[in-house]
Amino acid sequence: MTSNHAKTALAKTIRIAAAVIRDDNGKLLLVRKRGTNAFMQAGGKIEPGEAPVAALARELREELGIVVDPAAASHLGSFSAPAANEPDARVEAELFELAIAGEPVPAAEIEEMIWLSPELASGTELAPLTADIVLPRYGRQP
DSSP: OOHHHHHHOEEEEEEEEEEEEEEETTTTEEEEETTTBBBBOOOEOOOTTHHHHHHHHHHHHHOOOOOOOGGEEEEEEEEEEEEESSSSEEEEEEEEEEEEOSSOOOOTEEEEEEEEEEGGGGGSSHHHIIIIIIHHHHHHOO
16 A cells, blocks of 8 residues: 555656746636647646747647747746645646637637636546646736
């Protein structure tokens, strides 16, 4: 029998870059991957040797068809949370805030995209990173 500490030490870590994107009304852009239930920040896995902001730009282009200037992204910090779609895994997220031009369109593995008002989030299934870190810290318009 293993202790909780041993399980935590052996948990898989997934390095991701994720975006906090708001519309003019303060709603947050969230996506849901095909075959999953939880909504989360747009973004994805950082490839070996890839800069986090470059990974973010690549993922936003692949998943939502939007082109962003990596230099325009503001780094909010590094955060850790349980992975939404992989049991016994954690995400180590580099979180960036940025503005986008045009309307994103779900592509690749993204099945659904929503603009969520932080005040109305209680009825929506959210990834732990979104629910526990993004909404409490960045859910309100600055």
